[in-house]
Amino acid sequence: xxxxxxxxxxxxxxxxxxxxxxTVEHAxxxxxxxxxQHVRIGxxxxxxxxxxxxxxxxxxxxxxxxxxxxxxVMEDVAITITEGFEGDHV
Amino acid sequence: MKVGVxxxxxxxxxxxxxxxxxxxxxxxxxxxxxxxSIPADLDLVILPGGFSYGDYLRTGAIARFSPIMAEVVxxxxxxxxxxxxxxxxxILCEAGLxxxxxxxxxxxxxxxxxxxxxxxxxxxxxxxxxxPGTTLRIPIAHGEGCYVASPEVIQELEDSNRVVFxxxxxxxxxxxxxxxxxxxxxxxxxxxxxxxxRAAESIxxxxxxxxxxxxxxxxxxxxxxxx
Numbered sequence: 001x002x003x004x005x006x007x008x009x010x011x012x013x014x015x016x017x018x019x020x021x022x023t024v025e026h027a028x029x030x031x032x033x034x035x036x037q038h039v040r041i042g043x044x045x046x047x048x049x050x051x052x053x054x055x056x057x058x059x060x061x062x063x064x065x066x067x068x069x070x071x072x073v074m075e076d077v078a079i080t081i082t083e084g085f086e087g088d089h090v
Numbered sequence: 091m092k093v094g095v096x097x098x099x100x101x102x103x104x105x106x107x108x109x110x111x112x113x114x115x116x117x118x119x120x121x122x123x124x125x126x127s128i129p130a131d132l133d134l135v136i137l138p139g140g141f142s143y144g145d146y147l148r149t150g151a152i153a154r155f156s157p158i159m160a161e162v163v164x165x166x167x168x169x170x171x172x173x174x175x176x177x178x179x180x181i182l183c184e185a186g187l188x189x190x191x192x193x194x195x196x197x198x199x200x201x202x203x204x205x206x207x208x209x210x211x212x213x214x215x216x217x218x219x220x221x222p223g224t225t226l227r228i229p230i231a232h233g234e235g236c237y238v239a240s241p242e243v244i245q246e247l248e249d250s251n252r253v254v255f256x257x258x259x260x261x262x263x264x265x266x267x268x269x270x271x272x273x274x275x276x277x278x279x280x281x282x283x284x285x286x287x288r289a290a291e292s293i294x295x296x297x298x299x300x301x302x303x304x305x306x307x308x309x310x311x312x313x314x315x316x317x
Contacts, residue, residue, distance in 0.1 A: 012193070015240075016193065016238055017196070017264075019194055019195075019196055019197075019198055019264075020194065020198065023198060068147070068151065068155075069147070071148055071151070071184065071191050073183075073189075073190060073191040073238070073239065073240075074191045074193055074238050
């Protein structure tokens with residue numbers, strides 16, 4: 001078994017208006033940064049994964065996303081898997 | 091009617107739901123989220139409002155894995171009546187008993203106020219005693235009540251008359267098609283964001299919510315009489 005770190009980004013699907021993102025975008029524009037657009041706000045989930053290899057690690061995390069971490073009705077996920085631990089966890 | 095009201099960690103409308111069910115003549119039993127069985131003679135299970143599991147991850151996302159939920163799924167599959175109110179609606183969607191999902195209100199605010207609802211379908215067990223087109227005044231209290239679903243699901247809900255309640259006038263949370271409550275395909279599972287149990291007596295400002303509880307009692311009475 002190897003150790004991996006998974007980073008999961010959960011965002012609202014494009015078809016669903018991201019009101020938080022819209023509000024932050026308006027605030028950025030009022031700070032005179034009109035070049036910043038299409039702001040989308042999501043959730044970041046980080047976890048360590050024990051698996052035989054990176055493919056199995058991804059498979060496990062994909063299952064976690066399907067069953068719990070995201071709601072496919074309204075959310076999309078992006079997963080990155082890296083080998084080893086990242087940083088110390090308390 | 092015999093009614094079971096589930097309490098999850100973070101439920102806060104369970105006592106009100108029990109009270110309203112009793113007012114409608116129901117015998118009420120309390121169910122706990124860790125229960126692995128529900129009484130065989132129950133007619134109705136209520137998933138009450140609140141903030142189960144602190145709304146962690148997503149509203150209702152953790153509660154759907156409570157041991158009691160497997161029993162609620164079986165109960166619904168066997169034709170038992172289930173109502174999810176507010177957080178209960180969110181749990182029913184997460185559990186897959188109802189389609190779609192509930193996300194942040196369009197104005198990003200927690201909204202607590204009376205709203206007007208049009209009863210779009212009066213042939214469900216939950217609305218059978220309500221006159222078609224009746225407008226009910228029932229409070230909402232939620233931060234995540236914006237109903238969303240794919241265009242296909244919305245179309246199916248509309249075509250099959252499964253939108254039971256719709257916000258009239260102001261759409262408070264931005265729900266698609268101003269949807270406030272829906273039933274499943276079999277018509278025995280209702281999810282609604284407004285709180286009928288908070289409109290159970292005129293001293294509370296409105297007794298319109300009682301029409302839902304009394305509809306159920308009537309429906310069950312009819313069933314008993316015709317059996």
